[in-house]
Amino acid sequence: MLIIDDPQQLREKIKQLKQQGSEIAFVPTMGNLHEGHLTLVQAGQKKAAVVIVSIFVNPMQFNNAQDLLNYPKTVAQDCEKLAVAGVNIVFTPEASSIYPNGLNTQTYVEVPLLSNCLEGELRPGHFRGMSTIVNKLFNLVQPDYACFGEKDFQQLAIVKQMVSDLALPIEIIPVATKREKNGLAMSSRNSKLSGLEKQKAPFLAKVMNRIAIDLQAQKTELSILIDDASNDLNNAGFNTDAIHIVDAQTLQAVSCDSKEAVILMAAFLGETRLIDNKVVTLNPSKINI
Numbered sequence: 001m002l003i004i005d006d007p008q009q010l011r012e013k014i015k016q017l018k019q020q021g022s023e024i025a026f027v028p029t030m031g032n033l034h035e036g037h038l039t040l041v042q043a044g045q046k047k048a049a050v051v052i053v054s055i056f057v058n059p060m061q062f063n064n065a066q067d068l069l070n071y072p073k074t075v076a077q078d079c080e081k082l083a084v085a086g087v088n089i090v091f092t093p094e095a096s097s098i099y100p101n102g103l104n105t106q107t108y109v110e111v112p113l114l115s116n117c118l119e120g121e122l123r124p125g126h127f128r129g130m131s132t133i134v135n136k137l138f139n140l141v142q143p144d145y146a147c148f149g150e151k152d153f154q155q156l157a158i159v160k161q162m163v164s165d166l167a168l169p170i171e172i173i174p175v176a177t178k179r180e181k182n183g184l185a186m187s188s189r190n191s192k193l194s195g196l197e198k199q200k201a202p203f204l205a206k207v208m209n210r211i212a213i214d215l216q217a218q219k220t221e222l223s224i225l226i227d228d229a230s231n232d233l234n235n236a237g238f239n240t241d242a243i244h245i246v247d248a249q250t251l252q253a254v255s256c257d258s259k260e261a262v263i264l265m266a267a268f269l270g271e272t273r274l275i276d277n278k279v280v281t282l283n284p285s286k287i288n289i
């Protein structure tokens, strides 16, 4: 496995691979890798002979300087995992080579409709930073395929829209959320949970699955489903941050035209913010808004 930190060296390697006719699958990450990331790698390996993973904690998508400082940096362990997984190249650039002129004057890419709602409302600038770095990494890696987890539902929707709007020649491969046996969605953040919090954490997915069943039955108003779920989480020791049920394509309010809704869950357990989501197919004639 090659580890490259210099964008120019990466470009030369990519040129070589393209001349050989190799297809490339790309998995962008911020490191601190867990099994969920490795399923993204496996999805890439199914698509292309060469898999490139980037590890870059992107300062442009953090709106809180302390979060950026606290973000776990585990590049050596990550590279070991990626080598075992059979990854071909890991790209580990420094912020100074990605943003040589700093962040203040950096050109950006923004997907307006999908970026400023939901999580985007809570984290101004986050999705602009995310779409900008993903675009930049796409330009450096020039992948044929790029794998993104469905766990970050809004991020995936934004990346798909960006690729379509900018006619980027890349196929986005969505990868299903990897879960623990107890249903908890895998996340780098789970490692921050205490023993007791780990026992409570799967309740988030249980509540989400219950909303999904009720939503499918389409008998109860969405606001009631959300309030009930929020109360149940709070009574179980969570601090509910946001529960949304929105159109899965537009991320706007569910309407009579909505074919699918997505339930987006975010709740704190102690200091740790857990997220999860589930898509539900709707019967338009029964929509109960």
Ligand code: PAF
Pocket (backbone or CB within 6 Å): 028, 029, 030, 056, 058, 061, 130, 133, 134, 152, 155
């Ligand atoms: O999901 C992430 O880890 C990041 O948002 C991404 C896609 C690597 C961009 O920095």
